[in-house]
Amino acid sequence: MEAKDIPGFFAKPEEIDAEKYIYLDYYFECIGEPEAAAAHLCSEQSTAQWKRVGIDEDFREEFGAKVLELKVIKELDEISCPVKNVFDGKTYACKAKIAHPHNNFGPRIPNLLSAVCGEGTFFSPGIPIIKLLDIHFPKSYLNQFEGPKFGIEGLREILNVYDRPIFFGVIKPNIGLPPEPFSEIGYQSWLGGLDIAKDDEMLADTSWSPTPIRSKLLGAAREKAERETGVPKIYLANITDEVDRIIELHDIAVENGANALMLNAMPVGLSAVRMLRKHTKVPLIAHFPFTASFSRMQHYGIHSQVITKLQRLAGFDSIIMPGFGNRMMTPEDEVLQNIKACYEDMGHIKRVLPVPGGSDSAVTLKNVYEKVGSTDFGFVPGRGVFGHPMGPKAGAASIRQAWEAISSATPIETYAETHEELKAAIHAFSKRK
Amino acid sequence: MEAKDIPGFFAKPEEIDAEKYIYLDYYFECIGEPEAAAAHLCSEQSTAQWKRVGIDEDFREEFGAKVLELKVIKELDEISCPVKNVFDGKTYACKAKIAHPHNNFGPRIPNLLSAVCGEGTFFSPGIPIIKLLDIHFPKSYLNQFEGPKFGIEGLREILNVYDRPIFFGVIKPNIGLPPEPFSEIGYQSWLGGLDIAKDDEMLADTSWSPTPIRSKLLGAAREKAERETGVPKIYLANITDEVDRIIELHDIAVENGANALMLNAMPVGLSAVRMLRKHTKVPLIAHFPFTASFSRMQHYGIHSQVITKLQRLAGFDSIIMPGFGNRMMTPEDEVLQNIKACYEDMGHIKRVLPVPGGSDSAVTLKNVYEKVGSTDFGFVPGRGVFGHPMGPKAGAASIRQAWEAISSATPIETYAETHEELKAAIHAFSKRK
Numbered sequence: 001m002e003a004k005d006i007p008g009f010f011a012k013p014e015e016i017d018a019e020k021y022i023y024l025d026y027y028f029e030c031i032g033e034p035e036a037a038a039a040h041l042c043s044e045q046s047t048a049q050w051k052r053v054g055i056d057e058d059f060r061e062e063f064g065a066k067v068l069e070l071k072v073i074k075e076l077d078e079i080s081c082p083v084k085n086v087f088d089g090k091t092y093a094c095k096a097k098i099a100h101p102h103n104n105f106g107p108r109i110p111n112l113l114s115a116v117c118g119e120g121t122f123f124s125p126g127i128p129i130i131k132l133l134d135i136h137f138p139k140s141y142l143n144q145f146e147g148p149k150f151g152i153e154g155l156r157e158i159l160n161v162y163d164r165p166i167f168f169g170v171i172k173p174n175i176g177l178p179p180e181p182f183s184e185i186g187y188q189s190w191l192g193g194l195d196i197a198k199d200d201e202m203l204a205d206t207s208w209s210p211t212p213i214r215s216k217l218l219g220a221a222r223e224k225a226e227r228e229t230g231v232p233k234i235y236l237a238n239i240t241d242e243v244d245r246i247i248e249l250h251d252i253a254v255e256n257g258a259n260a261l262m263l264n265a266m267p268v269g270l271s272a273v274r275m276l277r278k279h280t281k282v283p284l285i286a287h288f289p290f291t292a293s294f295s296r297m298q299h300y301g302i303h304s305q306v307i308t309k310l311q312r313l314a315g316f317d318s319i320i321m322p323g324f325g326n327r328m329m330t331p332e333d334e335v336l337q338n339i340k341a342c343y344e345d346m347g348h349i350k351r352v353l354p355v356p357g358g359s360d361s362a363v364t365l366k367n368v369y370e371k372v373g374s375t376d377f378g379f380v381p382g383r384g385v386f387g388h389p390m391g392p393k394a395g396a397a398s399i400r401q402a403w404e405a406i407s408s409a410t411p412i413e414t415y416a417e418t419h420e421e422l423k424a425a426i427h428a429f430s431k432r433k
Numbered sequence: 434m435e436a437k438d439i440p441g442f443f444a445k446p447e448e449i450d451a452e453k454y455i456y457l458d459y460y461f462e463c464i465g466e467p468e469a470a471a472a473h474l475c476s477e478q479s480t481a482q483w484k485r486v487g488i489d490e491d492f493r494e495e496f497g498a499k500v501l502e503l504k505v506i507k508e509l510d511e512i513s514c515p516v517k518n519v520f521d522g523k524t525y526a527c528k529a530k531i532a533h534p535h536n537n538f539g540p541r542i543p544n545l546l547s548a549v550c551g552e553g554t555f556f557s558p559g560i561p562i563i564k565l566l567d568i569h570f571p572k573s574y575l576n577q578f579e580g581p582k583f584g585i586e587g588l589r590e591i592l593n594v595y596d597r598p599i600f601f602g603v604i605k606p607n608i609g610l611p612p613e614p615f616s617e618i619g620y621q622s623w624l625g626g627l628d629i630a631k632d633d634e635m636l637a638d639t640s641w642s643p644t645p646i647r648s649k650l651l652g653a654a655r656e657k658a659e660r661e662t663g664v665p666k667i668y669l670a671n672i673t674d675e676v677d678r679i680i681e682l683h684d685i686a687v688e689n690g691a692n693a694l695m696l697n698a699m700p701v702g703l704s705a706v707r708m709l710r711k712h713t714k715v716p717l718i719a720h721f722p723f724t725a726s727f728s729r730m731q732h733y734g735i736h737s738q739v740i741t742k743l744q745r746l747a748g749f750d751s752i753i754m755p756g757f758g759n760r761m762m763t764p765e766d767e768v769l770q771n772i773k774a775c776y777e778d779m780g781h782i783k784r785v786l787p788v789p790g791g792s793d794s795a796v797t798l799k800n801v802y803e804k805v806g807s808t809d810f811g812f813v814p815g816r817g818v819f820g821h822p823m824g825p826k827a828g829a830a831s832i833r834q835a836w837e838a839i840s841s842a843t844p845i846e847t848y849a850e851t852h853e854e855l856k857a858a859i860h861a862f863s864k865r866k
Contacts, residue, residue, distance in 0.1 A: 052618065053824045081514055081730055084764040103640060104608055109674050110700035111637050118697070119634060121727070123755065123791070128762050173483035175537055176492035180824035185485065201552060204544050207536060211857025240543050243676055244708040251490025264551070275677040289551030292728040294732045296555070297514055301726045322556065329561050331517040368804035391486045405497035
């Protein structure tokens with residue numbers, strides 16, 4: 001790219017038609033002039049400043065991505081993580097806001113991903129280190145997506161629970177336990193007060209616990225628990241599988257009484273989720289395997305809130321995500337950004353229920369509630385329910401007791417004096433906090 | 434985990450049934466004792482050392498992942514990239530080989546990904562930094578996959594080319610050019626000697642270049658070029674799109690004369706590729722958007738050769754990958770590992786054609802050929818054909834002339850004295866080398 005070509009990849013926000021673009025926030029470290037690097041980034045990810053030989057044409061105005069803002073944060077001695085095969089020169093840390101014309105690719109998740117975190121982003125000349133920090137969509141783009149079918153409000157209607165968090169639990173042992181004892185402990189957890197008993201994200205349709213058998217047993221156990229407790233319950237079945245089996249597994253599991261379905265979003269692919277969204281009769285819940293592989297590094301990869309927003313776009317009603325505390329190795333501000341991404345205005349795309357998880361129990365509920373700052377979240381212990389020393393029914397009861405304490409502004413230790421399940425939970429799990 | 438539980442996650446290779454496991458090579462940086470960290474890694478990614486309350490059971494023998502080898506490379510002053518929320522203690526860089534029972538999840542790509550690069554890998558206690566370096570499959574696992582339908586040999590049969598590299602070219606301008614002029618320059622490139630003219634990975638089914646129209650024009654142009662040159666040609670159409678449209682787009686494009694199809698593997702999802710593989714009538718070619726987001730960091734994420742192997746498993750016949758040289762910011766040994774992963778023995782899973790790409794032209798062909806060390810590769814210029822100063826026909830001719838020079842052991846500069854297209858290519862592209 002020559003110096004005279006650089007201004008063609010810059011624009012002022014008021015100069016462009018806002019509805020024609022999606023907006024991308026990048027952090028990058030460049031070797032060489034930041035303006036040239038940012039122009040290259042736009043060129044590589046949209047139209048590569050191409051013209052046919054012998055023909056005077058310029059696709060940039062209609063098809064070019066454009067830098068709306070470029071901020072040089074500071075000059076660096078070297079890039080922050082080593083990358084081989086880079087060029088020499090002065091090194092800068094920068095942030096850029098880029099407008100990318102969405103008509104280049106249309107309302108297609110795989111093509112959107114290819115445009116914003118594809119070759120044009122990660123192989124732009126002179127930019128060895130780059131992270132896609134955030135993404136924003138105009139109404140015109142959002143209107144071409146269906147989004148969640150149920151959302152927070154739909155989930156609350158199914159459960160008839162409006163004034164408190166939704167209590168999930170991951171049935172454990174997760175791997176190896178046959179369907180019969182698995183359904184028995186799920187049943188116990190509903191009796192104790194869980195709203196949603198769920199499969200682990202590692203447990204899908206296996207030879208030793210086939211989905212048709214497991215969902216039938218859990219569906220029956222759910223209905224029994226509903227009759228006995230008089231309140232609605234959800235069995236959340238993990239139907240993560242090959243793309244050409246998920247519609248069939250949806251039908252089997254739902255017919256058998258699973259009334260919400262989980263998919264490991266990135267392993268299955270967001271586009272497959274969008275396909276299932278068109279078919280589903282029940283809420284869809286996302287789990288997060290794979291995402292940390294590209295989101296954990298501070299200065300490289302893709303920020304997890306981008307994936308949270310794309311999961312909403314694909315049609316998930318609730319998103320399980322790495323939560324608070326040391327265990328999940330995720331900075332608190334990142335957890336909060338992901339929660340915000342579940343709530344924030346995305347036009348007609350419904351708000352979805354965030355489920356920040358990680359080594360939770362009755363002991364951690366207050367902290368999570370205070371950090372979220374709302375009752376619109378899901379709480380998802382594993383051990384905190386199924387490893388409770390008095391068993392899963394008591395484990396679930398301990399969570400509900402903790403919430404009763406919190407909502408009546410009573411210290412849980414005080415409330416535990418008259419509630420033995422909570423007392424046992426505090427004893428068992430406090431050291432793990 | 435208590436100290437007494439650690440040995441249950443270690444095994445000697447001769448103690449396990451080799452066919453029941455897949456094998457994983459990890460690099461990790463742990464805080465605390467390496468043996469405990471490696472045991473945790475196994476526990477988290479398979480059965481979390483769980484037993485029901487009050488029941489004496491141990492799922493580890495059948496369902497537990499096991500450390501076969503653990504090598505402590507060195508003690509570190511600190512982890513090599515900052516990760517928030519980690520624990521305190523001595524820090525070690527380690528490598529481990531882990532055997533993971535594939536019956537835990539079965540022959541399903543999304544569940545395989547969830548097991549080997551999911552929560553259990555990236556959220557294992559005390560291991561903030563980890564990279565999945567390699568993966569190996571036993572025959573019993575491979576036998577449950579179809580793999581490539583054509584492979585290298587199938588592609589060569591279609592083209593009737595057996596003794597040289599396959600010459601691809603990315604038709605440019607890639608974004609914004611309407612189908613008619615786009616097909617005209619594709620046609621020119623076939624006349625000049627390209628085997629395969631292809632869509633850019635960013636160009637799919639768009640409003641300004643719909644697949645039905647583009648594939649019809651390119652299909653007709655391909656047949657015309659075949660008639661005029663007397664040799665088979667391939668139009669490689671990019672059908673990257675939502676999962677529930679790729680079968681339909683396959684049918685439209687193939688009916689119209691596209692005789693190979695490209696998909697952006699990770700954005701579409703490997704499982705969707707496996708679905709298409711069952712249906713396809715033509716070879717499937719992978720492109721690499723998104724992969725760098727988790728593969729570039731030396732010590733974190735997932736090595737690209739893991740994805741290369743999974744792409745073979747999913748059924749791709751050829752894999753376009755970041756190639757040699759500064760432009761693609763990929764270490765040479767990583768490019769070579771990816772090429773090797775296309776060739777190496779995977780039972781009945783066919784060998785696939787590696788296409789290492791990045792700013793290639795007649796000038797770079799010799800270097801790529803020498804590094805690959807075989808004619809079993811694809812060469813994929815963009816500008817080197819479509820930005821050739823005499824036009825795409827001359828651009829394609831310059832590549833073929835460069836190969837004539839190489840295969841007759843003539844310096845390309847000497848050969849260029851009597852071949853003006855090659856001469857012009859050397860003049861135009863040498864400075865870019």
